[in-house]
Amino acid sequence: MSRLRELEDLLSRGKISRREFLARASALGVAAAISPSLLGGIAHGAAPKKGGRLRVGCTGGSTTDSLDPGRLTSNMNQFINFQIRNCLVEIDHNYNTIPELAESWEASPDAVTWRFKLRKGVEFHNGKTLDAGDVVFSINHHRGKESKSAAKGIVDPIEDIKADGRYTVVFKLKGGNADFPYIMSDYHLTIAPAGTSGAEWEKGIGTGGYMLQDWEPGVRAFTKRNPNYWKAGRAHFDEVETLSIVDVNARTNALKTGQIDVMDRCELKTVHLLKRVPNIQVVRVTSTTHYTMPMRTDFSPYDNNDVRLALKYAVDREQMLKTILRGYGALGNDHPIAPIQRYYASELPQRRYDPDKARYYMKKAGVTGHTFKLHAAEAAFAGAIDAAILYRESAAKAGIKIKVVREPDDGYWSNVWMKKEWCMCYWGGRATPDWMFSTAYAADANWNDTFWKNERFNELLVKARAELDDAKRREMYVEMQRIVCDEGGVVVPMFADIVEAATKKLKFENFAGSMELDGMKLAERWWFA
Amino acid sequence: MNSLAGMVVKRIGLGFMTIVVISVLIFLGVEALPGDLAQAVLGQQATPETVAAFRKELKLDLPPHVRYFHWLRGFLKGDLGRSLANGRPIADLIGWRLSNTLFLAASAAVISVPLAIILGMLAALYRDSLFDRIINITTISSISLPEFFIAYVLIAVFSVHFNFFPSISDISDDMSFGQKVYSIVLPSLTLTLVVVAHMMRMTRASIINVLSSPYIEMAQLKGLSRGRIIVYHAFPNALAPIINVVVLDLAYLVVGVVIVEVVFVYPGLGQLLVDSVSKRDLPVVQASGLIFAGVYVMLNLVADVLAMLSNPKLRSPK
Numbered sequence: 001m002s003r004l005r006e007l008e009d010l011l012s013r014g015k016i017s018r019r020e021f022l023a024r025a026s027a028l029g030v031a032a033a034i035s036p037s038l039l040g041g042i043a044h045g046a047a048p049k050k051g052g053r054l055r056v057g058c059t060g061g062s063t064t065d066s067l068d069p070g071r072l073t074s075n076m077n078q079f080i081n082f083q084i085r086n087c088l089v090e091i092d093h094n095y096n097t098i099p100e101l102a103e104s105w106e107a108s109p110d111a112v113t114w115r116f117k118l119r120k121g122v123e124f125h126n127g128k129t130l131d132a133g134d135v136v137f138s139i140n141h142h143r144g145k146e147s148k149s150a151a152k153g154i155v156d157p158i159e160d161i162k163a164d165g166r167y168t169v170v171f172k173l174k175g176g177n178a179d180f181p182y183i184m185s186d187y188h189l190t191i192a193p194a195g196t197s198g199a200e201w202e203k204g205i206g207t208g209g210y211m212l213q214d215w216e217p218g219v220r221a222f223t224k225r226n227p228n229y230w231k232a233g234r235a236h237f238d239e240v241e242t243l244s245i246v247d248v249n250a251r252t253n254a255l256k257t258g259q260i261d262v263m264d265r266c267e268l269k270t271v272h273l274l275k276r277v278p279n280i281q282v283v284r285v286t287s288t289t290h291y292t293m294p295m296r297t298d299f300s301p302y303d304n305n306d307v308r309l310a311l312k313y314a315v316d317r318e319q320m321l322k323t324i325l326r327g328y329g330a331l332g333n334d335h336p337i338a339p340i341q342r343y344y345a346s347e348l349p350q351r352r353y354d355p356d357k358a359r360y361y362m363k364k365a366g367v368t369g370h371t372f373k374l375h376a377a378e379a380a381f382a383g384a385i386d387a388a389i390l391y392r393e394s395a396a397k398a399g400i401k402i403k404v405v406r407e408p409d410d411g412y413w414s415n416v417w418m419k420k421e422w423c424m425c426y427w428g429g430r431a432t433p434d435w436m437f438s439t440a441y442a443a444d445a446n447w448n449d450t451f452w453k454n455e456r457f458n459e460l461l462v463k464a465r466a467e468l469d470d471a472k473r474r475e476m477y478v479e480m481q482r483i484v485c486d487e488g489g490v491v492v493p494m495f496a497d498i499v500e501a502a503t504k505k506l507k508f509e510n511f512a513g514s515m516e517l518d519g520m521k522l523a524e525r526w527w528f529a
Numbered sequence: 530m531n532s533l534a535g536m537v538v539k540r541i542g543l544g545f546m547t548i549v550v551i552s553v554l555i556f557l558g559v560e561a562l563p564g565d566l567a568q569a570v571l572g573q574q575a576t577p578e579t580v581a582a583f584r585k586e587l588k589l590d591l592p593p594h595v596r597y598f599h600w601l602r603g604f605l606k607g608d609l610g611r612s613l614a615n616g617r618p619i620a621d622l623i624g625w626r627l628s629n630t631l632f633l634a635a636s637a638a639v640i641s642v643p644l645a646i647i648l649g650m651l652a653a654l655y656r657d658s659l660f661d662r663i664i665n666i667t668t669i670s671s672i673s674l675p676e677f678f679i680a681y682v683l684i685a686v687f688s689v690h691f692n693f694f695p696s697i698s699d700i701s702d703d704m705s706f707g708q709k710v711y712s713i714v715l716p717s718l719t720l721t722l723v724v725v726a727h728m729m730r731m732t733r734a735s736i737i738n739v740l741s742s743p744y745i746e747m748a749q750l751k752g753l754s755r756g757r758i759i760v761y762h763a764f765p766n767a768l769a770p771i772i773n774v775v776v777l778d779l780a781y782l783v784v785g786v787v788i789v790e791v792v793f794v795y796p797g798l799g800q801l802l803v804d805s806v807s808k809r810d811l812p813v814v815q816a817s818g819l820i821f822a823g824v825y826v827m828l829n830l831v832a833d834v835l836a837m838l839s840n841p842k843l844r845s846p847k
Binding site: 148253411 | 569570586614617697794796800813
C-alpha cells in the first residue's frame with residue numbers, strides 16, 4: 001500500500017494529474033481503496049460532519065413522475081435516483097470518470113470490447129449482494145425492441161453484454177468508443193437488483209447512500225442514510241427530504257424562511273436580491289446546457305449555407321447573454337461543445353454580432369425579402385420568447401426580416417421541435433463531444449434536429465470515437481467544432497450557468513457543472529457545518 | 530316533504546347521468562389534445578420505437594371507443610384503475626389529495642362564510658355609512674387582485690418579514706391536526722380574501738332588497754330595532770339567493786384553487802389534474818375531473834334543497 005500512499009501524496013501536492021493517478025493506481029490494482037473524496041478534489045480543512053436533515057426544494061417534479069430509470073424526466077426524480085442508486089462510473093467535477101460500482105475497467109486496443117470489474121461486497125438496500133447479473137439486467141432494461149426507455153439511444157451502440165464470472169461484465173460495442181466509460185455514468189444507467197419490474201421500480205431498491213422511505217410523485221420523497229453504504233466519505237446526512245416546488249417564488253421564499261436548505265434554478269431576475277440575504281449562499285457554475293435555434297437544413301432557404309451564416313451573424317449574442325441570462329452564462333460559438341469541456345476548441349474565433357456580414361451573406365445567397373419564421377415557446381427554455389424577439393430586432397438592423405411565431409408550451413416537443421423549419425430549443429449537453437455529436441449532429445441520429453448531413457463531419461465522428469491517442473483525438477474534435485460552427489444548421493448563442501442557492505450552514509468541496517444539484521449528487525457530497 | 534324526497538331522488542339520478550356525459554366529454558377533450566402519454570412522458574428523448582413500445586404496453590394503441598368502454602366498465606364497478614404514468618392505483622393517488630383539498634376548502638369556508646354573512650348584514654344595517662363603504666372597498670379590492678398576488682403579499686408580510694407562518698404548506702400524514710391547521714393558515718386566508726367579497730355583497734344586496742317590503746315597514750312601526758329586524762325578519766327571507774352564492778363559492782374552493790396550490794406547494798387535487806392533463810394521463814384526468822363534477826352536482830342539489838326548505842312556497846312543485 002505504501003506505493004499508493006506515495007501516489008496520493010503526489011496527487012494532493014498537484015505533482016500528478018488525477019488521470020495519471022488513476023491510471024497508475026489501477027495498474028497497482030488497488031482502485032477499490034481509493035476514496036472518492038480524494039478523487040473529487042483535495043479536502044480543505046476539516047472532514048465533513050455527519051448528521052442532520054437536508055431539505056431540498058426542486059423544480060420540475062410532476063405527479064406523473066416515476067422512479068423507473070428509463071423515465072427520469074424531471075429534476076426531482078433524477079435527484080432521488082442518485083440518492084438511492086449508483087452507476088458503474090461516476091463523473092467528478094472536472095468531467096473525469098472515476099470508479100463507482102465498477103472498481104476498474106479496461107478496453108481492447110480497438111476500444112470495441114470493454115471489461116468492467118465490479119466492486120465486491122456491495123449490498124442493495126434489501127440485503128442482496130451486487131453481482132454481474134444485476135448490471136447486465138439494469139443495462140438491458142433500456143435495450144432491445146421492446147424498450148420503453150428514454151435511454152434507448154444511449155445504449156444503442158452496445159452490441160452485446162455478458163457476465164464473465166460473478167464480478168466482471170463484458171460489453172461488446174458496435175464500433176470502437178474510447179469514451180464508453182462516460183456512457184456508463186449516465187443517470188439512466190443506475191443499477192438495480194435483477195428482475196425489478198413495473199411498480200417495484202417505485203420502491204427504489206438500489207446500492208445508493210440513502211434508502212427510500214416515502215415517495216409521493218410530484219410532492220415529496222424522504223430518504224434515510226444507508227448504514228451499509230459502501231462509499232467511504234460520502235452521504236453525510238441522516239435524512240434527506242426532497243420537495244417538489246415548481247413555482248420559483250415559492251422555492252425562493254421557502255429558502256428565505258428556512259423551510260428548505262437548498263433550491264435549484266434560482267430566478268435570474270431576482271438572484272441579486274437573494275445574494276443580499278445574510279445566511280444564504282448563491283452557487284453558480286458554467287454548465288453544458290446550451291440554448292439553440294435549429295434550422296431544418298432540408299428546407300429552403302435553410303439548405304443554403306450562406307443563409308445560415310447570415311442568420312448566425314445576425315444574432316446579438318452578447319446582448320442576449322446579458323438580458324436573458326443576466327450574465328449567468330457564456331457565449332456560444334454555434335456549436336454544442338461547452339467552454340468547460342475537455343476538447344473545447346478555444347482556438348476558434350468567437351463569432352460576434354455583425355450586421356454587415358449578415359447582410360453580405362444574405363445578398364450572396366440571393367435571398368432578399370424573405371421572412372424567416374422563428375417558432376418559440378417558453379417550453380424551449382425560460383426566456384425563449386424574449387430571446388426570439390431580441391433576435392428579430394438585431395436581425396432587422398441587418399435588413400433581415402424575422403417573424404416570431406408564438407407556439408403553445410403544451411406539446412412543443414412533439415409538434416414544433418423537429419417539425420417546423422426553425423425554432424427555439426435547449427440541450428442539456430453531454431459529458432463528451434462524441435456523445436453530444438452522436439445524439440444531435442450525426443446524419444442518422446434520432447434527434448438530428450437540423451437534418452444536417454455533412455460527409456466530412458460524419459467520417460470524423462466515427463474516427464475520433466475509436467481514437468485512443470489523445471492529441472489526434474483533440475485535433476479531430478476541434479475540426480468538427482469548426483465544421484459545425486461554419487457549416488452547421490444551428491445557432492448557439494449561449495451556454496447557461498447552473499445557479500442554485502443554499503443556506504450558509506451547508507458545506508461542500510466542489511460544485512460540478514455536469515448536472516444540476518452538484519451533478520445530482522448533492523445529497524451524498526454536501527454536509528452541514 | 531314527500532315531494533322534496535322525490536325531487537332529491539330524481540336529481541341524484543340526473544346527476545349520475547350528468548357525470549357519465551361529462552366523462553365522455555373529458556375523454557374526447559383529452560383525445561383531442563395533440564400527443565399522448567407515451568410522448569409526453571418520454572418527452573424530448575422519445576424515439577418512434579420507444580413510443581410505440583410504450584403505447585402497446587399501456588394499450589394506448591387500441592381504438593378510442595374501446596378504451597373508453599374499458600374505462601367505463603371499471604368505473605361502474607368502482608375500480609378507478611391505475612395511473613398510466615407510474616402504475617399507482619388511482620384510488621390511493623386521489624384519496625389523499627382529495628382529503629387535502631377538502632381540508633383546505635373546509636378551513637377557508639369555516640372562516641369565510643360566517644365572516645361574509647356577518648359583514649353583509651352589518652353593511653346592510655349601516656347602509657351608505659363610512660363603515661359600509663370601507664367594507665365594500667376592501668372586499669372589492671381583494672376580489673379584484675389576482676390570487677397569486679394576494680398570496681405573495683401574504684407570504685412577504687407574514688412569512689418572510691415576520692416569520693409568523695410557513696410559506697409552503699407541505700402537509701404530511703405524520704402531522705397533528707394542530708400542525709396541519711397552522712401550516713395552511715396562509716392559503717386559507719388567501720382563499721378567504723378571494724371569496725368573501727362575493728358572498729358578502731350578495732348578502733347585503735338581498736337583505737336590502739327585502740328591507741323595502743311592507744312587512745318590514747310593519748316591523749319598524751312596531752318599534753323593533755334595526756338589528757333585530759335584519760337578523761330575524763329580513764335575513765330568513767333573503768336566504769335563497771345567499772345560499773346559491775355560498776354554494777357556488779364552496780364549489781370554487783374545491784375546484785378552482787390550482788393557483789393557490791402551486792404558490793403554497795399544497796398537495797391538492799388541482800395540481801394532480803393539471804399535471805395529468807399535461808401528461809395525458811387519462812384515467813387520472815377522468816377520476817379527478819369526475820370528482821370535481823360530482824362536487825358541483827352535489828352542491829347544487831344541496832343548494833336547491835336548502836332553498837326549498839327556506840321558502841315554504843317552493844316546497845310544493847308548480
